[in-house]
Amino acid sequence: MKHVVILSLLATTLAAHAQAVPPAVAKARDLAALPQGWLALDKNALRLVDAAGTERASLPVRGRQVDVRSAGGVSLAIVIDANAERVIPVRADGRAGTLAAQPPLPETGFGIEAACLYRDAQQLTYAFLAGKDGQAEQWLLDGDAPRRVRRLALPPHVQACRVDDATGTLYVAEEGMGVWAYRADAEGAPARRAVGLAPPFGKLADGAQALAVVPGGVVAADGKGRLHAWRRAGNGWTTAAVAGQGMEGLAIDAAGRLLARDDTAWRSVPLAVKPVAPAAPLPVVMPRAQTEPVARAGDAADDPAIWRHPADPAASRVLGTNKKQGLLVYDLQGRQRQLLETGRLNNVDVRQDVAFGAERFDLALATQRDDNLMVLFTIAADGTVAEAARLPTELDEIYGACVYRPAGGGLDAFVNDKDGRYLHYRIARADGKFTARVVRRFRTASQPEGCVADEASGQLFVGEERRGLWVTSADAARDARLAMVLPAGGLLQADVEGIGIYRSAARSYVVVSSQGNDSYVVLDAAAPYRVRGAFRIGVNVADGIDGASETDGLEVTSADLGGPYGRGMLVVQDGYKRMPDGPQNFKLVAWDDIARALGLD
CATH class of the missing domain: 2.120.10.30 (TolB, C-terminal domain)
Structure with missing residues (x-):
């Protein structure tokens, strides 16, 4: 069955259309877009796939969750090694067609349920690692070796996390509860806000299980597979009308378009968003x-x-x-x-x-x-x-x-x-x-x-x-x-x-x-x-x-x-x-x- 999701963060209804991703990545469990291709994670490997759908390289790993940041033709990704409970940084070069695993981040002492990347205004790259009992850490990936920046407390049973670099917002999906927003910058007082919660506080059935940052907002799949969207409005978020069911994963392509995965394939989701113009960063x-x-x-x-x-x-x-x-x-x-x-x-x-x-x-x-x-x-x-x-x-x-x-x-x-x-x-x-x-x-x-x-x-x-x-x-x-x-x-x-x-x-x-x-x-x-x-x-x-x-x-x-x-x-x-x-x-x-x-x- 073809699922059609209509999203409008501007309260505008769009005609649905489908745009298939390359067959080589259609059945991946998780996706991350590169400037000229994809990183596709399945149960056996992390794969580098070019824009034409040709697999260029693979890295054997029983992994879960992949996130990426790109600059200058080279991308830095992280993936959770589910066997070792470690996060592996990976250098991906789309032009050369290579994947190079870096030494895993040091052991945290807790099982890692979710991991995501953040690139700040200084163009430094960080990784957030979250455990199921609320333990979490932020690591700086630049320099001679990774450095732990801070420990922080996140909700228990985190299913996914994503960071909006433009606003410095860390979004966390909590099973059974919903979506939370945190300050991603380690400097300054920790701050948390509820974006969308499960009943009786909100409409997310069984909380949230997947996240994607879109221009001007964030999208989540709840525990029933229904999609929910929010648009950033000052220090808060406004909800938008959503339709669709059975979605298990979310991703963003290189053009900033939303992709959703059901139990058969990834599909493009029409999206009309008015981006929030971030304030110009200070020197x-x-x-x-x-x-x-x-x-x-x-x-x-x-x-x-x-x-x-x-x-x-x-x-x-x-x-x-x-x-x-x-x-x-x-x-x-x-x-x-x-x-x-x-x-x-x-x-x-x-x-x-x-x-x-x-x-x-x-x-x-x-x-x-x-x-x-x-x-x-x-x-x-x-x-x-x-x-x-x-x-x-x-x-x-x-x-x-x-x-x-x-x-x-x-x-x-x-x-x-x-x-x-x-x-x-x-x-x-x-x-x-x-x-x-x-x-x-x-x-x-x-x-x-x-x-x-x-x-x-x-x-x-x-x-x-x-x-x-x-x-x-x-x-x-x-x-x-x-x-x-x-x-x-x-x-x-x-x-x-x-x-x-x-x-x-x-x-x-x-x-x-x-x-x-x-x-x-x-x-x-x-x-x-x-x-x-x-x-x-x-x-x-x-x-x-x-x-x-x-x-x-x-x-x-x-x-x-x-x-x-x-x-x-x-x-x-x-x-x-x-x-x-x-x-x-x-x-x-x-x-x-x-x-x-x-x-x-």
Whole structure:
């Protein structure tokens, strides 16, 4: 019996038509299209078939599920070896007519029920492996050898998975339940949404057993063999009318057309889809180094600062807060040099050569959330950090902070509360002790955190997490009227978190953590505050360093720190340590790489 399926993701009914696939692949259990042919998987082998239907090569394997990504005439496929319960990467060259099995991925410790590929905006290729008990892993396939990026939890009894590279969405078919959508990018918070579920929550009889990503949406075969379609609509999906029964498999041909398999053959399915235009990807820069992870799990690392060695730039230090423990000090290779267990520190900022009369200090100031106070640290000429003072504040929930050297000497500190209050403190020194007094007060309408003071211009930039970036005067004698510089929305996505200033002879820039889309926005530090662009921090495959996401604090300097950091460095907190999974850390990025990515002066 000929099955006709009418799909319309635009609610348009099309006349059915059949287009047979080549006879050599018509009875394959699974199919994956190549630019000039097919990979066809049957119970005995994976076969390379050209566009004319001629078998060019085969790879003996009792396999299940095949997925492929192609570029430059060569394709990378994966297939599950059902005997060994391992995933085998396979290089397929359609022009040469060759299949070359690569070493299988390392054993996972669980039986693999489903596997699929993902190619991200950086053009790196990953494999997702899913077990029947909900265990799953993501592996990076680029580089000298595969690397496990992360472990993740998926539903039990996964029958199939597929990834929409354009939207970074991992679709999972769960037997008895339905289709789920996950964030495919390992960076950032895990997220799951239901696409279509079994009764009483939806209409998928016995859940889902097969998947195919189509332009603008996804198609699934339920446990009864009926097809269901969804079109992507923002962060959700809308259903479409579907007809047809007895379908056991789904695939996409080289032209993006849907194929469905019944118990006899593969058939073309008419499809009318309005593709969802993905947002243009942001430029990607790679970290040059990363710090050792902090010593506490969960949301622990928060804010970095940079101290430049006065004689040996390569001996400079990165300070980082652990809001479950204290202050960490790292060298430029990321090795931990000190740990000061001073309590739950949130933000930290550094100023060097601070004058108090005849005395001069390199100082770091951090907010301590246990006792709602400021902790002041001295930094010796060799980079050794020591606690110098604990300065009480009037705040109830101290949060963010930044410091400023006023023209008359001493140090000013701007500290904020979660309720929006800002206190401007003047830090002085008397009888060999540091003191602090309030010299100005102002507030934001909602929760702030990051701020940075520009001593060259006398401006104070303030981040309000949900609303955007503001500017006011850093001078205690002036009115602290806030003016909006860049509202949240567009390139800058809430939460607005860490802020730093890159100061150079030619031009200065403000760098802001756009936590809502795991990116960093760069704009001029002078009116009219022209936005220069945004970038993401991606994976450094060669050095085995993962990217950065959900960044809280950051710091940037234009100081020559030697080596790749001759024009300065950006340090960011990484909210999700991957490759392998672990506690949070900080990533070090060369300013030269950012300047090239955004075309900066």
